[in-house]
Amino acid sequence: MREVPAMSTVFDAMRAASRHDQTPSWDIRADRLRRLKRLVRDNHEAIAAAISADFTNRPRQETALLEVFPSLAGIDDALRHGKRWMRVRRVKTGLWFLPAKSRLMPQPLGVVGIVVPWNYPLYLAIGPLAGALVAGNRAMIKLSEFTPRFSELFAKLVQTTFAPDEVTVVNGDAQVAAAFSALPFDHLLFTGSTNVGHHVMKAAAANLTPVTLELGGKSPAIIGPGADFERAVERILVGKLLNAGQTCIAPDYVLVPADQQERFVEAARRCVARLYPDIARNPDFTSIISPRHFARLAEMVEAAARSGAHVVPLTDATPDAAARRLPPVLLTDVPVDTQAMQEEIFGPILPVVTYRNIDDAIGFVNARPRPLALYVFDKNGDVVDHVMRQTVAGGVTVNDTLFHIAQDNLPFGGVGPSGMGAYHGQAGFETFSKIKPVFYQAGLNGAGLLKAPYGKRFERMVKMLMG
Known part of the structure; x- marks a missing residue:
């Protein structure tokens, strides 16, 4: 726990720096963003190698596509639009208060805490950090102990790129994470499991720290009756x-x-054969992050089988605990009370649920906690629109998967048990800012009429105001 006092010291220095320069200029913010961009761009190969080593194997191509590219795109979006986002905004003033003026003034919150999970350690650090920096904040980042090589490398890169009172990385175990969440940040963003999210929110509540929680849940994919199957x-x-x-x-x-x-099962087998031939030795297939996570997934499949579900392997490969390679499987006829249908899976296991009509599918989704993402496939726009209107999810991709997260003009966030708050693009700027309302009273105004002692003139004025 030696890191905890140092963590508090760094936080205090950051808070003092943020209060000294409460609203940094665009030039300062842009400089920080450009330095962040160079950090990612100039070190992406070393970052990919470190992440692959942490997973035992994750292809550098996946890191490039899923982490480096969206990180750089998010920074570029902030650089392109941030100066406009930070301008004072004119808004209308109520008729009875003219010629006064009303304005909205975006200001940094101060010091932002970012808790990063292990599954996408670069992107889920850079995405929130870009939002915090474009809004003019300082940031402390807690990385996952499950990615030690990446975490060590990223901490060194941040240390050589930013001053300690601009951006700092904290590494350590769950105790360090708990102490980090208990710091009195001006905003705290956590990405991780719903279970841990409860603890993070509880720690933040002690300081009345506002939180953005990016959690998870069971995101459904609906293949509609008119889909390109x-x-x-x-x-x-x-x-x-x-x-x-x-x-x-x-x-x-x-x-x-x-x-x-059955058609889905056969199509899935053909698809996996195309995507990952000889999957047991295919370097394009990522390993499970740790022995504990591998054991949890293996037990999930076994528990489903014991409950009466049919386990349908999609390849001839067998699980390899030493390499932590878990070949993909489907689960059919899965009882709804099994672990695979109750918990977020977070692995290459896909339950298949059948429905009679689209309203049955919608009912199945709505009977469960609201998901982080929802996917619907159908060529009929009326069917898609019906699903959109009758379900609530954190985000949606239609006729594909995942891509809504990569759109900087779409807020990313959950709803209910899958999270609260959102970021990305301008939504991130707004999350990490106080949009301060300001009323400018005019020199010539009627406010002097609205005060005690109350008499007939006051009554007439109030009657006019009330219509």
Whole structure:
């Protein structure tokens, strides 16, 4: 726990610096963003190698696509639009208060805390950090102990890129994470499991620290009756098997028409054979992050089988605990009270649920906690619109998976048990800012009429105001 006092000292220095320069200029913010961009761009190969080593194997191509590219795109978006976002905004003033003026003044909150998970350690650090910096804040980042090589490298890169009172990385175990969450940040963003999110929110509540919680849950994919079936299966499998399913917005289960289950199984087998031939030795297939996570997923499959579900392997490969490679499987006829249907899976296991009509599928989704993501496949716009209007989810991609997270003009966040608050693009700027309302009274105004002692003139004025 030696890191905890140092952590408090760094926080105090950051808070003092933020109070000294309460609203940094655009030039200062842009300089910080450009330095962050150079950090990612100039070190992406070393970062990919460190992440791969932490996973035992994760292809550098996945890190480039899923972490480096969106990180750089998010920074570029902030550089392109940040100066406009930070301008004071004119808003209308109530008729009775003219010629006074009303304005909205964006200001930095101060010191932002960012808790980063292990599954996408670069992107889920850089995305919130870019939002915090473009809004003019200082930031402290707590990285996961499950990615020690990346965490050590990133801490060194940040140390050589930023002053300690601009951006600082904290590494350590769960005790350090708990102490980090208990610091009196001006805003705290946590990405991780719903279970840990409860503890983070409780710690933040002691300081009345506002929180953004990016959690998870069971994100459904609905194959509608009018879907391009083969393409839908492929896009669901692609979204599911990137990073071996260790993605918070991966399709967690799929809803298919009752007469299409076997067709889905056969199409899924063909798809996996195309995507990952010889999957046991294919370097494009990511390993499970740790022995504990591998054991949890293996037990989830076994528990489903014991409960009466059918386990449908999608390849001939067998699980390899030493390399932590878990070949993808489908689960059919899964009882709804099994672990696989109750918990977020976070691995290459995909339950298949059948439905009779689209309203049954919608009812199945709505009977469960609101998900972080929802995917619907159908060529009929009326069907898609019906699903959109009758379900609530953190975000949606139609006729594909995952891509809504990469749109900087779309806020990213959960709803209910899958999270609260949002960021990305201008939404991130707003999250990490106080949009301060300011009323400028005019020199010539009627406010002097609205005061005690109350008499007939006051009564007439109030009657006019009330219409």
